[in-house]
Amino acid sequence: MDAVTLSVIKADVGSYVGHSQVHPDLLAAAKKLLARQKLIEDYHVTNCGDDLELILTHREGVDSPEIHNIAWDVFMHCTEVAKSLKLYGAGQDMLADSFAGNVRGMGPGVAEMEIVPRKSEPVIVFMADKTSPSAFSLPLYRIFADPFCSAGLILDPKLHDGFRFEVLDIEDGRRILLDTPEELYDVLALIGIVSRYLVKRVYRKDGEIAAAASTEKLSKIAGEYVGKDDPVAIVRCQSGFPAVGEVLEPFAFPHLVPGFMRGSHNGPLMPVAQPDAHPRRFDGPPRIIALGFQLNGSRLVGPVDLFDDPSFEGARRKANEIADYMRSHGPFQPHLLGVEDLEYTTLPKVLDRLHARFETLAASEKKGFSKKAKMPAATH
């Protein structure tokens, strides 16, 4: 069987009202353009909130300049449609004037995998809005390494060997491969630090790819805030991979993710059906959708809107309760993100203005504030 590449490429090229959702004219324009592309064997166009997502199959492999160029042109054209409608933030994720061979680092987010489809190939495409790529670390860990989530890790001999995690260190631009269950604590030690370490891919130990997530960080690319880097991910399911229900299971817990209003607040990740993917309250709460497909060669059979299910009502209710609770903190942490992760802040200006009014504390007073003085002594 021939290899097929599944590419999910997304960008926010303008939305309405404000940063809430993609206008139907942009979806229609994207579909029309993709239909004309010979290299694209099948496609599905959708949106999660203000992000326009192109789900593409082709034979060109990952990081193909031709495929990325097609996606770039679609986003550029949709930017023009957004401008003509005076939509909000038209072209906000298009950080370059012209295409330079790969959309990575140019604004759009990308998750891709090249696979030889099995006899039957179920895949789930996750798409999130008002959050950041680290939102996938907890669920990917639970899907591929936590037997309390994926029963198959214990019950299915094909899953019992565990999986290999590719973890990125986005501060130092490096990666590491770690095996689970053997190095489970090391994986958690890293990916629990969501502002620095991210799960990029997961592999079976025979090298077969199991999951891929987008890890572009717009704020780092542009050097200043230009829009949240809302992530996408692809996960393969069944016979040798976790079952569809195991892959969806972590989302029954609406974990806290960075994003929400102004990309500067922690809030719960709410699993919703695609028509409900329009963050509104406090520009949130952050949303995630899951579209399931069966790959028939390169044909996308589907989608099935997997969170359109009453069994996720509890998660949505809990997410709303958590949103109430977090919102009550107003401008205080931990609703507000740590200083280094704020997308918007007036703090440097406030500090500049107040600089001269700060008084140095006397040495004896300082001591009382020192962390060292408060640290309890070791008892062993």
Ligand code: F6R
């Ligand atoms: C968060 C997001 C929105 C905007 C907010 C302010 O990722 O996109 O919450 O940050 O609506 O938007 P501007 O600065 O465009 O008025």
Ligand code: MG
């Ligand atoms: Mg936007």
Ligand code: MG
């Ligand atoms: Mg968005």
